[in-house]
Each structure stands twice: as structure tokens, then as C-alpha cells.
Amino acid sequence: MWLKAQPTELQWFLDAATTYWEKHLPPQDHPETIVVEAFHQDIRVTLRNLVFANAIRRIRPAHLVVLTGVEEDWRRTLWSGFDVALVERISRAFGASDVIDVYDLLEQRRKDPNAGPTVAGRRLAVAAPLDEQTLTAYADATYCRLAKVPRLPADHATRPDYRRRRDLGAGLSALYETLFRTGTVAALVTSHVDYDQWGLSVESARRARVPVIHTQQTGCLKAYGLFPEHDSGTGTFRAELTRQIGQVFEERLWPRRDDLRSAAELIAWRAKVNLGRPSWWRGGVTAAVDLSNPAERDRLRGHVAARFGFDPAKPVIAVFNHAVSDALGTNKELFPSLADWFADTAAYAARRTDAQWLFLDHPSQALYDSTGFFASVAQEHRRHRHIAFHPSAKLSKNALWSLVDLGVTVRGSVSNELPAYGIPVIQAGHSEWSSCGISTVVEDADEYWRTLDESIVAAHRGELTVTEEQVRRARLWLWLYRSGSDLVTPLVPQWDVWPATHLLKSMGAAFRHIESDADPLYPAVERMWHNREPMLTRTDLAAPPAAPSFAAAPPGRATAVGPTATIGSPPSAAGTDPALPTGAR
Amino acid sequence: MPVGTWFTTDFDVPHPVGDLPAVVTGGQEPTVCVVDQMVRGHQIIGRAVGDPATVGLKVRPAHRPLRVAVSLQLDDAGTRWWGSRVKPDPNQPERPRLVVLSSQGRIRGAAVLARKQGWLRAGGSRETVVFPLAADELGDDDLLLVEMSEPRVDLPEWAAGRFSVSSAIGMRIDRIQLDPLPSTVPVPSPAASTGCPFLVLPADGPDTLRVDVSTVPPAPPVPRNPTRSYTSRKPARAVFKVLRTARRAAGRASAEATGDRVRTDDLTVHGVDLASGAAVPVQVSGRGTQSLDLRLPGDRTGPVLLGVTEQGGHRRERTARQLSCRIVAGPA
Numbered sequence: 001m002w003l004k005a006q007p008t009e010l011q012w013f014l015d016a017a018t019t020y021w022e023k024h025l026p027p028q029d030h031p032e033t034i035v036v037e038a039f040h041q042d043i044r045v046t047l048r049n050l051v052f053a054n055a056i057r058r059i060r061p062a063h064l065v066v067l068t069g070v071e072e073d074w075r076r077t078l079w080s081g082f083d084v085a086l087v088e089r090i091s092r093a094f095g096a097s098d099v100i101d102v103y104d105l106l107e108q109r110r111k112d113p114n115a116g117p118t119v120a121g122r123r124l125a126v127a128a129p130l131d132e133q134t135l136t137a138y139a140d141a142t143y144c145r146l147a148k149v150p151r152l153p154a155d156h157a158t159r160p161d162y163r164r165r166r167d168l169g170a171g172l173s174a175l176y177e178t179l180f181r182t183g184t185v186a187a188l189v190t191s192h193v194d195y196d197q198w199g200l201s202v203e204s205a206r207r208a209r210v211p212v213i214h215t216q217q218t219g220c221l222k223a224y225g226l227f228p229e230h231d232s233g234t235g236t237f238r239a240e241l242t243r244q245i246g247q248v249f250e251e252r253l254w255p256r257r258d259d260l261r262s263a264a265e266l267i268a269w270r271a272k273v274n275l276g277r278p279s280w281w282r283g284g285v286t287a288a289v290d291l292s293n294p295a296e297r298d299r300l301r302g303h304v305a306a307r308f309g310f311d312p313a314k315p316v317i318a319v320f321n322h323a324v325s326d327a328l329g330t331n332k333e334l335f336p337s338l339a340d341w342f343a344d345t346a347a348y349a350a351r352r353t354d355a356q357w358l359f360l361d362h363p364s365q366a367l368y369d370s371t372g373f374f375a376s377v378a379q380e381h382r383r384h385r386h387i388a389f390h391p392s393a394k395l396s397k398n399a400l401w402s403l404v405d406l407g408v409t410v411r412g413s414v415s416n417e418l419p420a421y422g423i424p425v426i427q428a429g430h431s432e433w434s435s436c437g438i439s440t441v442v443e444d445a446d447e448y449w450r451t452l453d454e455s456i457v458a459a460h461r462g463e464l465t466v467t468e469e470q471v472r473r474a475r476l477w478l479w480l481y482r483s484g485s486d487l488v489t490p491l492v493p494q495w496d497v498w499p500a501t502h503l504l505k506s507m508g509a510a511f512r513h514i515e516s517d518a519d520p521l522y523p524a525v526e527r528m529w530h531n532r533e534p535m536l537t538r539t540d541l542a543a544p545p546a547a548p549s550f551a552a553a554p555p556g557r558a559t560a561v562g563p564t565a566t567i568g569s570p571p572s573a574a575g576t577d578p579a580l581p582t583g584a585r
Numbered sequence: 586m587p588v589g590t591w592f593t594t595d596f597d598v599p600h601p602v603g604d605l606p607a608v609v610t611g612g613q614e615p616t617v618c619v620v621d622q623m624v625r626g627h628q629i630i631g632r633a634v635g636d637p638a639t640v641g642l643k644v645r646p647a648h649r650p651l652r653v654a655v656s657l658q659l660d661d662a663g664t665r666w667w668g669s670r671v672k673p674d675p676n677q678p679e680r681p682r683l684v685v686l687s688s689q690g691r692i693r694g695a696a697v698l699a700r701k702q703g704w705l706r707a708g709g710s711r712e713t714v715v716f717p718l719a720a721d722e723l724g725d726d727d728l729l730l731v732e733m734s735e736p737r738v739d740l741p742e743w744a745a746g747r748f749s750v751s752s753a754i755g756m757r758i759d760r761i762q763l764d765p766l767p768s769t770v771p772v773p774s775p776a777a778s779t780g781c782p783f784l785v786l787p788a789d790g791p792d793t794l795r796v797d798v799s800t801v802p803p804a805p806p807v808p809r810n811p812t813r814s815y816t817s818r819k820p821a822r823a824v825f826k827v828l829r830t831a832r833r834a835a836g837r838a839s840a841e842a843t844g845d846r847v848r849t850d851d852l853t854v855h856g857v858d859l860a861s862g863a864a865v866p867v868q869v870s871g872r873g874t875q876s877l878d879l880r881l882p883g884d885r886t887g888p889v890l891l892g893v894t895e896q897g898g899h900r901r902e903r904t905a906r907q908l909s910c911r912i913v914a915g916p917a
Contacts, residue, residue, distance in 0.1 A: 262595065265594045268594040269597060272594070285625070290620065291592050292592050292593050292597060293589055293593070293726055295589075296726065296727070296728045297587075297588065297589035298589075299689070299727055299730055300730065303637075303639060304621075396635070399621045401592070421591050421592050422592065423588055471591050475594075
């Protein structure tokens with residue numbers, strides 16, 4: 001990992017962590033293991049994995065096996081620096097028994113085919129990798145990401161770097177199969193589920209019926225979980241989650257919408273002024289919304305439309321480009337690739353002169369695309385007066401919301417943000433929230449074109465709108481995403497506690513000085529684990545609120561105190577005192 | 586239901602509506618309702634981070650014609666903001682800013698701002714744009730929008746390339762004064778020279794005017810904020826500052842050597858309507874030693890950009906004194 005922190009601060013933190021976890025984990029005399037990945041360079045990502053894994057170890061004693069390592073293409077494309085020794089030090093501080101550098105191991109195996117990983121004192125014999133189809137799919141997606149291209153080049157099969165990618169994938173898959181086929185893995189904790197180094201481990205885990213915990217890189221501690229009992233085996237990891245999240249939303253959250261309304265409204269207000277956003281959303285002065293009614297919107301719309309040469313009286317459809325090489329195929333997509341969706345939609349827009357189209361780039365696309373894809377599509381359609389291509393960073397949210405009548409994306413966050421404020425969105429694919437009834441999710445390409453046709457007609461009639469239910473669902477989703485499924489614990493500072501020295505100081509103080517009784521982390525993980533829930537939650541979503549507290553603010557009246565009725569005290573784990581593990585050393 | 590119905594939440598406070606007459610001097614005041622590509626200030630309304638930049642004021646409609654006076658300022662911070670976002674050629678001198686103001690969907694006025702250049706540093710430049718609004722242009726629940734942007738029309742060749750691109754970036758809107766017409770409240774209007782051979786005549790300005798032409802020192806290139814880790818530390822920045830000051834002084838010294846003679850016989854004045862892009866014929870009816878008397882057609886609809894050109898062509902931008910003009914009050 002890459003960590004620019006004071007060395008003294010780091011050592012202080014490692015000492016604090018070692019001491020804390022020594023006393024907070026049960027003795028590890030079981031043969032079970034929990035596999036944790038540490039391939040990401042940002043320490044915050046790995047910390048979330050390690051903390052979650054240790055929380056599972058309190059329920060289910062197991063050895064901690066950390067997989068790490070860095071490969072040349074990853075280092076060149078994504079990481080600023082990667083120090084495997086640092087990963088080892090941090091993992092040992094968190095009580096890891098084995099830290100395996102997988103790429104190093106692959107190198108050893110190239111020289112000596114009998115080399116294999118050593119886990120919990122046992123040398124494992126390397127198994128066969130997964131099938132060709134799976135390996136090819138992951139190699140293709142990873143190649144696109146690392147080469148920063150929107151689609152595989154036509155001659156990819158002959159390129160040496162592609163072949164190297166395939167060989168690496170096969171080697172990684174063999175290692176993962178080895179680890180998971182032992183039958184003693186209690187869980188896999190990973191921050192990503194795509195690309196070869198992460199995705200192939202998830203594949204092996206699922207086939208070996210091992211629960212997979214997918215931690216998120218935002219908030220305090222957020223995690224999704226795919227447990228074998230609920231894994232139908234028919235879709236990708238994210239496809240399975242989409243279904244389960246939809247079920248949780250429908251069965252446990254939607255019936256409670258009246259209790260949660262006040263909380264959801266507060267979160268919707270805070271989201272407008274750009275508070276509580278996911279870590280990858282843009283911040284800054286251009287990301288807060290001040291508009292509050294249609295008259296103000298129309299006034300600003302007149303000015304903003306003039307910038308693009310648009311007629312404010314005609315509907316405007318905004319198409320939000322994706323980071324074109326970002327996890328291709330990770331969930332259902334209607335088109336062969338994100339780039340195909342964008343280019344085909346642009347071609348459709350060129351024909352539909354009865355609407356106006358605003359194509360926005362992805363603010364981080366330089367990190368995902370080296371071919372100038374957006375610029376090339378813009379160049380192709382430059383002669384059309386009813387289409388505009390614009391960098392999204394140069395459009396403030398006020399301007400965007402005043403102009404957009406319909407949003408189009410595949411799985412972008414705009415499809416849960418815009419409907420919360422009354423702007424309809426069409427999704428040409430699935431995402432975490434696509435089963436929650438927030439946006440219009442279409443299931444195949446024909447339906448996609450048909451829905452666009454109908455939407456344009458409806459827009460001309462003034463009937464293109466969201467229903468009140470969609471708004472409520474979207475706001476409830478915002479609550480679930482930012483509050484309900486975001487666990488607050490002193491052991492994991494919020495994502496924005498940065499730079500690294502601040503983060504280490506904060507965590508070190510938690511390890512040294514905050515007593516762990518009723519730390520929300522442990523009961524929450526226990527609840528998720530025992531109930532096999534698809535997401536980690538602050539409180540049990542099914543339980544009604546513990547006690548009535550402040551009444552919801554009447555509309556139009558300012559209040560400084562938010563509602564707390566929905567945040568009950570976390571239920572203490574029956575019988576166990578979290579401060580004293582059995583058999584303290 | 587139209588889009589915008591769901592923009593509010595239960596926790597939104599209805600926006601307070603300002604009464605007229607109003608003087609808005611701070612971006613945190615409740616009257617400043619909406620900002621687009623602008624950072625709100627405390628002592629000023631705000632500074633633009635993008636081009637175009639808009640501020641929307643929430644005021645109660647007066648059902649009478651309104652006079653709007655927008656005070657703009659170009660200062661050192663604004664020039665730095667512009668430099669870091671636009672990233673011009675390092676050898677390109679600082680060019681004057683031409684910003685066009687629109688409100689309620691139409692172009693209302695424009696301003697040319699150029700900083701006063703000294704031996705060691707440059708001072709700021711202020712300008713106030715005044716325009717009327719008709720009674721029906723501000724409705725109930727409505728916003729009064731003031732948008733700053735670079736001109737949207739193509740400028741003719743005597744003006745093209747002579748101004749900073751994306752000219753709104755970094756500009757400050759200090760205050761906006763709203764008075765129902767007819768009004769006797771004075772409007773702050775410094776009649777200083779523009780610092781460049783251009784000036785803007787409002788749409789409702791006089792048809793005959795006298796313009797004083799003088800010279801001002803040239804402008805060095807715009808300072809850029811260093812981005813690399815070793816260039817952004819203090820020792821490196823101190824060196825850059827010394828080099829910049831030396832460059833500025835050298836350019837000024839070279840300009841002083843070439844002298845500041847202005848021969849009004851060599852001067853021609855051109856005009857272009859900034860709203861339509863059409864050329865405006867400007868007649869020079871009299872020439873003094875340092876001044877020109879101009880006559881313009883009376884059927885102007887938008888603000889007119891006037892440019893003074895010399896017979897010998899453009900002066901060297903960084904090492905010769907530049908022309909500067911000023912409207913002298915009163916017709917010729």
C-alpha cells in the first residue's frame with residue numbers, strides 16, 4: 001500500500017492496533033481461515049477489510065490470511081506506489097497469521113511448479129484454475145481497465161500484454177481455487193469484486209459456498225454480503241446483490257416509510273447542500289443546489305439553455321457518460337459495453353431532432369480512458385445543433401437541474417439522485433438500487449429505444465414526470481445508503497478523515513483510549529452474519545423504532561435538530577461481554 | 586407536475602424574499618438565492634469559478650421598472666484564479682477582460698476591465714454596469730438573474746484575440762443595487778480610464794461622446810500557481826516572485842523608453858454591437874490633441890464595444906505602452 005504518514009505516527013498506530021486486537025480476539029486454535037484481500041493502495045480500503053474480518057473472528061474464531069501483492073500493469077495504471085512490506089506490518093498488527101504476496105508466489109511457481117501457498121502452517125497443493133470462459137471474461141475486463149480503453153482492440157488476442165493478462169488470470173485463479181477448496185474458509189472479505197485479482201477470488205469463493213463480504217470505499221463502514229444460502233448462482237456478484245437489496249428495500253424498508261419519512265427528508269435536504277455524499281461524488285461550490293420551485297428553475301433554465309443554443313421550451317435529455325472501462329460486465333448491461341451504449345445513444349439522438357440532448361462526460365474519465373472516447377463521439381456529432389457535448393465539471397448542479405428533464409445512464413448514481421428531486425431517469429442496466437423502484441429500468445435494447453421514444457412524446461405533452469412514490473423511494477434509498485447501511489464505529493473513521501497522519505491518529509486513539517463495550521461494530525456484524533443479511537446496517541432494519549423522540553419538523557419550519565426516532569440503541573449481544581474474550585491471554 | 590415541484594424537502598425553509606429598493610453586498614445574505622459557477626463571498630457577493638457565472642437574487646417584484654447596478658471588480662486573486670483554470674501560454678501577456686452581462690434572458694450590458702500596471706505589482710480595476718429592467722420581467726416566485734460571460738458573438742478582427750478568453754473566471758461581483766425607477770439614488774460609477782484601447786457604451790448611452798486617449802504601461806504575463814511539489818514550496822515560490830517582479834519592471838522600463846506619444850490623427854474607432862455581433866459605424870467628428878469626438882447611430886439595441894486602433898497597427902504587447910481611453914462626461 002501507499003502511505004504518506006509520519007513513520008513515528010505509523011509505529012504508534014501499529015503498536016496500538018497490536019495491543020487492541022491481542023485482547024479482543026478469541027484464541028485462534030481452529031483450522032478455519034478468513035481470507036482478506038489487500039490489493040488496493042489506499043490504507044482506508046484495507047483497514048475496512050481488516051476491521052470487518054476481525055469482527056467476524058470474534059463470532060467465528062479463524063485465522064486471518066491476507067492476500068496482497070502488486071503487479072506492474074496495476075502499478076503503472078492506478079497506483080502511485082505500493083509497498084508490500086507495509087501491508088505485512090499492518091496485517092500483522094491486526095492479527096493476521098499469513099500474508100501472501102500472490103504475484104510473488106506466481107513468480108515462484110513459474111520457476112518451481114511445486115511451490116504453493118502456506119496457510120495456517122499447512123502447505124497447500126495448488127489446484128486447477130477455473131474454466132476458460134470465466135477467465136477470459138475477467139481478463140478482458142481487466143485488460144480494458146489497465147490499458148484504459150473502452151473496448152477490446154480488434155487484435156487483442158495476438159497482443160503480448162493481453163496474453164500475459166490471461167496467464168496471470170489463470171495463475172491467480174489456481175491460487176484462489178487452492179485457498180477456497182480446502183473447505184476451511186469461513187469468509188472472504190474484499191473491497192472490489194471486479195477485474196482478475198479481486199473478481200476471480202470472488203468466483204472461487206462463491207463456487208466453494210463461502211460467504212463474500214464486499215466492503216465499500218465511502219462512509220464510515222459500509223459492506224454488502226453475499227451468503228451462499230441466498231446465492232442463486234445465476235448472475236454476477238452484483239446481480240445477486242441487486243435482487244437481494246431490492247427485497248430488503250421492499251420487505252423491510254418500504255413498509256416503514258412513514259416512520260422513516262422525517263429521517264429521509266433530512267437526508268434529502270442534506271444531499272441537496274452537498275453533505276453526506278459518497279466519496280467519489282464531486283464536492284465544491286458547484287455541487288450544492290439552491291433552486292426550490294419551478295419558477296426559479298425556468299428562469300435559470302432560460303439562461304443555461306442559451307449557453308448550448310437550446311430552446312428552453314423544448315425538452316432536454318441529459319446522457320451521463322460512464323467511466324468507460326469501469327468494471328465492464330459487472331452487472332446487467334443492455335449493450336455490449338459502456339462505450340457502445342454511449343455511442344449508440346448518441347447516434348439515436350442525432351436522429352431525434354424533436355428533443356435536445358446534452359451529453360456529459362464522466363469527471364474522472366482521464367483515469368479510465370486514454371483513447372479520447374468522449375471527444376471522438378463529440379467530434380462525430382459536432383454538426384448537430386440539437387446535441388451538445390459538455391464536460392460535467394463545468395456545469396454546476398443548479399444549472400444541470402434547471403436544464404435536465406430526463407436523465408439517461410446505465411448504472412450511474414444520478415439514477416438515484418435525480419428522482420429524489422423529481423427528475424426521471426432511465427437506466428440501461430442494473431445497479432445496486434435498480435430493484436427499488438426509483439428509476440425506469442429497462443431490460444433489453446429494444447425496450448430502451450422504445451422507452452426513449454415514449455419519453456420524448458410524453459415530454460412534449462408535459463407528462464414526463466416521476467410519481468410521488470418514486471420520489472419517496474429515492475429519498476428512502478438515500479437514507480438507506482447514507483445512514484441506514486452506514487455503520488459508525490470509532491474503529492473506522494469516516495472516509496474523509498485524511499491525510500494519513502490524521503487517520504492513523506484517530507484510529508490509534510480509538511484503539512488506545514475508547515473502551516469497546518457496546519461498540520456498534522460487533523453487534524452489527526454479528527447481526528449481519530447470523531441473519532445472512534445482504535448489507536451491514538446501523539440498526540436492525542426490521543425492528544420498529546425504539547422510542548418516540550422529536551416530532552418531525554412541520555413543513556416550512558426550520559429546525560436544527562434532526563429526527564432520532566429511527567436510531568434506536570444497538571441491541572447488546574446476549575451473554576457475551578465484548579471486552580473480555582474467552583480465554584484472555 | 587412540472588420538474589421543480591420536488592426540489593424542496595420537508596426541511597427546506599421558504600426562501601426569504603428581499604424587498605426593493607435593495608443593496609446586496611454579501612453572498613451569504615438571504616437575498617442571494619442561487620449561484621451557478623460562483624463562490625459566495627462574505628463582504629462581496631461572489632467570485633466566478635467558471636464562465637459563464639450566474640447569481641440569482643430573490644426579490645419581491647415591484648411591478649415597476651427597475652434599475653439594476655452591478656459592481657464588478659478585477660483584482661489580483663481573480664487574475665490568479667483565471668490563470669490556474671485557463672492555463673494560458675506562459676508568454677502571453679495579461680489581456681483585458683470583456684464581460685457581457687445578461688439578465689432575464691437578454692444581454693443588458695458589458696464591461697471592459699484591465700488592471701492598472703505598476704512597477705512592482707498591478708492594482709485592481711472596477712466597473713459598474715447599469716441597466717433597466719421592465720416591470721414584467723420579474724414575476725412572483727421568480728429570480729433576478731445576473732449572468733457574467735465572455736461575449737457570445739464573434740468579435741471582428743480589430744477586437745478578436747485582444748481579450749482574455751473565458752473572461753468571467755475570477756471576476757468579482759461586489760454588490761448589486763436595485764432601485765425602482767424613477768430613482769434619484771446615485772450609482773457608484775467611477776469614470777476611470779479602461780486601461781486598454783476599448784470601452785463599452787451602454788445601449789441607452791448618448792449618441793455623441795468625447796473620448797480621451799492616453800497610454801498606460803504594458804501588462805506582463807499572468808502569474809500561475811505552481812502545481813508540482815517542489816515548485817509549490819516557499820523557496821521556489823520566492824524565486825518565482827523575484828523573477829516575476831524583475832520581468833514586470835523590465836517590461837515597464839522598456840515601455841518607458843519608447844515613450845507615450847498618442848497622435849489622434851492616426852487613430853480610428855470601430856464599433857460592434859455585443860448583442861447581435863453587427864458592426865456599428867462610428868464617425869469621428871472632431872479630433873483634439875488627446876481626445877476624439879465620436880458620433881454613433883441612434884438605433885442601437887445592445888451595448889456597443891468601441892475599439893481604438895492606430896494606423897501603425899497594434900503596439901507590442903509587453904514592451905510598449907498601450908492605448909487607454911476614457912469617456913469624458915458630456916456630449917461634444
